[in-house]
Structures are given as C-alpha cells and as structure tokens.
Amino acid sequence: MTAESFKDGLTIQKEIFGEAFPQRALDRASPLARQYQEALVGFTFGEVWKRETFSRAERSLVTCAMLIALGRPDQLRTHTKGALNNGVPKEKLVELCIHALAYCGAPLAGTAFQAVMDELQKAGLEPVPTLPALTAEVKK
Numbered sequence: 176m177t178a179e180s181f182k183d184g185l186t187i188q189k190e191i192f193g194e195a196f197p198q199r200a201l202d203r204a205s206p207l208a209r210q211y212q213e214a215l216v217g218f219t220f221g222e223v224w225k226r227e228t229f230s231r232a233e234r235s236l237v238t239c240a241m242l243i244a245l246g247r248p249d250q251l252r253t254h255t256k257g258a259l260n261n262g263v264p265k266e267k268l269v270e271l272c273i274h275a276l277a278y279c280g281a282p283l284a285g286t287a288f289q290a291v292m293d294e295l296q297k298a299g300l301e302p303v304p305t306l307p308a309l310t311a312e313v314k315k
Contacts, residue, residue, distance in 0.1 A: 176217035184221025191224075191231070191257040231261040236271060243275045243287040251287055255294040265300050 188197040197216060204212045224234060235258035242251040255268060268291050276284035295301040 176214055176221070180221030181213050181217035182221070183225055184216040184219065187220040187224050188216055191220075191235075191260055192253065193260075196253075232258070232263045235261045235263050236267065239268065239271055240275070243271065243283060244279050246283050246286065248286050248290040251290045252294050255291050256298070259294075259298060259300070265295050268295070 185197055201209065201212055224231070229237065235254060238254050239251060239258055242248075242254060258268060259265070269288070272284050272288040272291055275287055279287075292301060296303045
C-alpha cells in the first residue's frame with residue numbers, strides 16, 4: 176500500500192460514509208492499530224473501491240450482499256448508510272434481503288432485513304413502527 180492509496184482511500188471513504196466516520200477510527204487508533212487502519216483504508220478504499228469496473232452503487236450492493244452472507248449486521252448497517260449515499264434506492268436494499276432469503280436462509284436474511292430497515296428508519300426513509308397503547312382488552 177502506498178501513501179497515495181491511503182490518501183485516495185480516505186477521500187473515498189469520507190465521500191461514502193461522511194467526514195467523521197474514517198477520521199474517528201484513525202483518531203482512536205494507537206500507533207500500532209493505526210497501521211491496520213491505514214492498510215484497511217489504503218487497500219479496501221484506495222485500491223478496490225477506486226476501481227471503475229463497478230459503479231459505487233453496484234459496489235455497495237455487492238458489499239452488502241457479502242455482509243449479509245457472512246452474517247455481519249453491524250458492518251451491514253454502516254454499508255447500508257454508504258449504499259444510500261452512493262445512490263442505491265431503498266427498494267434495492269430490501270430486494271437484496273429478499274434475494275438473500277433464497278440463497279442464505281431466513282436467519283441471515285432476517286437479521287440483515289432488520290439492520291437495513293433500522294438504517295432506513297434512522298435516515299427518515301421508512302416510518303418507525305409504533306406499538307399500540309395498552310387497552311383494557313390487551314391487559315386481560
């Protein structure tokens with residue numbers, strides 16, 4: 176990894192996830208951990224995400240699909256935000272979860288669907304469900 180890859184990766188990561196996200200990880204890193212962060216940013220974003228074969232929206236969908244299959248809902252939440260920033264419509268993110276239902280199974284797809292829906296709700300793109308008030312009928 177080169178200094179240029181790291182610089183390019185940091186720029187791309189900030190464009191996808193916002194200014195604060197990558198900077199927070201770097202600021203929290205000890206000198207030893209910073210080596211890992213620099214390698215991650217330089218390779219993943221400065222080399223792989225920089226490639227032009229996939230658009231950023233396509234790359235976001237591929238990444239989300241892999242995270243669903245690997246059962247990584249925390250990373251999926253982050254990449255759902257990034258996918259939205261990269262122009263992926265919310266309907267495609269939900270469709271990805273439906274597709275994962277067929278190929279990854281209900282437990283992984285269900286966990287992924289909940290993570291995606293949570294992020295869509297946080298972004299104001301889906302209503303937050305409200306629980307009905309307890310009525311006398313429900314209390315019985």
